Amino acid sequence: MNLTEGAEDRAFRAEIREWLGDHLTGEWAALRGLGGPGREHEAHDERLAWNRHLAEHGWTAVGWPTEHGGRGLSLWQQVIFHEEYARSNAPAGVNHLGEQLLGPTLIAFGTPEQQQRFLPEIVAVRELWAQGYSEPGAGSDLANVQTRARLVSTGSTGGGEEWVIDGQKVWTSLAHLSDWCFVVARTEAGSARHQGLSFLLVPLDQDGVEVRPIEQLTSGSEFNEVFFTGxxxxxxxxxxxxxxxxxxxxxxxGFERGVSTLGQTVGFARELESVVARAKENGSIDDPVVRDRLAELKVELAVIRSYALRALALVEGGQDSAAGGGAGSIFKLAWATWHRTLGEVAMDVAGRDGLLTRESGASYDLDDHQRLFLFSRADTIYGGSDEIQRNILAERVLGLPKEPRG
Structure with a gap:
């Protein structure tokens, strides 16, 4: 992939910047900066309306092929779109799991009927999706899932069949706000590990599904337990x-490590700038240790962005596998550790003020840096823990023996 931005790319960047500047006004202006990790409870309905506004103007699923309702942008144009979207401080999307994960998966693996049924609804943001992977005994060890499904006859004259699902999922992001969930379940009796698993699409609005939100340190309940009982x-x-x-x-x-993650680095840069501004305001910038740590974070973020671009170029050129290659794992390790460190530095800069919260009714009200610190503790766990990423690199890239299982 050519990472040199030519005249056509600059014109495209200007087009996106102008469109966002024109539309993030009036009723939408108040949504700037809302949502995102640890803040998904903020103005959800209003952000849903904004996402549907984007869809009406062709700014959802920008990397999908045009025949599936997308915009068919090149990889570099997708980078430009996500960077400009983040740079405008537009509100966080409400259907990342549907648009960035399930949609590309259905395009790659789904039947034409599944594509026709679900892809238009994702593009239009009419149906929201959750991810049913993790379980109490199978977090990062996805192959250990115990949720089971069996195929049964519906008893209709047409000879229809249904999957009946029993089990529990946990840390299910936004399940309480979703219409559907893609679920990994064991469908072959006696199977173990990677064998006998099936990838099912399950409606959540039914009697056999119970969603229990998990209250977080950052307020809100972005994560959930989901129980399937028949x-x-x-x-x-x-x-x-x-x-x-x-x-x-x-x-x-593999799609989870895709191009949209580059938009993260723009948001990270904004967070770093806010920490630097606080350090200047309260005088902690005069501490040479603090100043050195902030400088390190700035340099490291520039390196992470450059590496992410290189990794995408490798995937695009067929030199690395998005699903099993090392580039995605290295990027996840790098940004997760960086972001967690930023949260720690933010608390050092805040000093004693970082220990205090503003009372707000029955709950406490965190400032942006406190929320950053608390939520970023999970960065090295969700989306594939650091331990799993290191195992992937050791086994699949370096060819080292697999970790023994007790």
Whole structure:
């Protein structure tokens, strides 16, 4: 991928910047900066309306092929879009899991019928999705899932079939606000590890599904427990072949390390700037240790962005695998550790003020830096823990022996 920004790319960047400047006004102006990790509870309905406004103007699913309702942007144009979106401080999206993860997965692995049923709804932001991967005994060890599904006859004259699902998922982001969930379940009796798993599409609004929000330190309940007790979904809503869902699940995780993550680095830069501004305001910038740590963070962030661009170029050029190669794991390790460190430095800069919260009714009200510190503690765990990323690099890239299992 050519990372040199030419005249056409600069014109495209200007187009996006102008459109966002024109539209993030009036009723939408108040949404600037709202949402995102640890803040998903903020103005959800209003952000949903904004996302549908984006869809009406063709600014959702920008990297999808045009035949599936996307804009068909090149990889570099997608980078430009996500960077400008983040730079404008536009509100966080409400359907990242549908647009960035499930949509590309259905394009790669889904049947034409599944694509026709679900992709238009994702593009238009009419149906929101959650991810049913982690379980109490299978967090980062996805192959250990115990949720089970069996195919049964509906008893109708047409001979229809349904999947009946029993089990529990946990840390299910935004399940309480979602319409559907893609679920990895064990569908072959007696199977173990990667074998016998299927990738199912399950409606959440049914009697067999209970969603219990998990209250977080940052306020709100972005994560949830989801209980399936005889939950049902149509027999044809399995992506890929039954029993071979592991490959589909891994393909989806490859999309998780996609181009949209580059927008994160713009948001990270804004957070760093706010910490620097606070250090100047309270005088902690005069401490040479603080000043050195802030300078390190700025340099490291520039390196992380450069590496992310290089990694995307490798994937685009076929020199690395988005699902199983090392580039995505290195990027996840780098940004997660960097962001957690930024939260720690933010508390050092805040000093004693970082220990105090503003009372607000029955709950406490965190400032941006306190929320950054608390939520970033999870960065090295969710989306694939540091330990899992290091195992991927050791086993798949360096060819080292697999970690022994007790």
């Amino acid at each position: 939950a049902r979904t149509a027999g044809d809503l399995v992506v890929g072949e039954p029993g071979r869902g592991w490959g589909v699940a891994m393909g989806l995780l």
